[in-house]
Amino acid sequence: MTSAALGEGDGAQGKTHPLRTVLLDLGPLVVFFAVNALAPGDDVDQAVWATGAFMVAMTAAMIYTYWKDRKVTPMQLITLVLVGVFGGLTIYLHDEAFIQMKPTISYLLFAGILFGGLFTGRPLLKLVLAAGMPPLSDRGWRKMTLNWALFFTAMAVANELARAYLTFDQWVNFKVWGLTILGFVFALTQVPLLNRYARQKKTEER
Template structure:
């Protein structure tokens, strides 16, 4: 098994969030423009999506090269970006890319739900080294996170189906990031109640 290498948290954050921020900035720059390529007109959203795909893959590959490890979520995100982003570009239809977050969040909500039905916290399997919790703490956190992911999937559907592309880009770039930060901040009491104090 490959040993995971230590990577600077700032470098890791830059490689994970950099492509998302680049997408946001790129969209702001060209959102009102139409590009004619090969006789077809493409909106700025589609052009930025086409640029986002190789950028995300490059950053994901660099993260793997530096750390020797990628999480399941990172791998799945890369696969779905290629699939749904590619469909958006190929079919010149932005809806495919907008539905990608829904698929990701439903997948993880369902995956955690299956584990819960089996009486297991599959979240513990992935994150145990990061957050030492007692088994009951992992089960509570897993239930909450499964519901949270389902809520994000629903929110993404509501936003992209009822609001403008500008609103969706802002929601995807900032809304989801803030929601995740607040969710984990809200788990501080759970961490205190069910956390395991590690002794030296």
């Protein structure tokens, strides 16, 4: 899942330009896709090269984000740590399975955070999005949190199915283009709910 799809982008110094947010999110994935396609060797060698390039691109994007916004979001930090751990295991053990598992762990982690917040009566979507959404009513936060928790769970299942049945090259295409597009499409389907509960919040405050 990308932070752009989730609506992140409010920096401490103002709002991040949406196009720059999208480019920073997609840039490392495009690097991963391109290096995997061009690197020499078998699937494992390509995965190692692509993973190394992806880790460098992610780090560069994070540094640039902090330089421009003077902050990074919790979601970005968690993603960077997971990329470092699973990417490092992929390179060290020469096993592409670890970088393929990274999206599943990310999605399940975010889903767990959101479900846990709902269970304790504290919808945590705003924490995950780092103030990237307008104020919503309490019902709106609960509804949006549940929707995103279910979506993250479905994405984890989709990634595991792809990992089990696709070749590594096919999985890379699915990850870079399929899951990314699904994230943006789902985010668009939430816009009407977002607008409705934002209006409801304004009405409650009057």
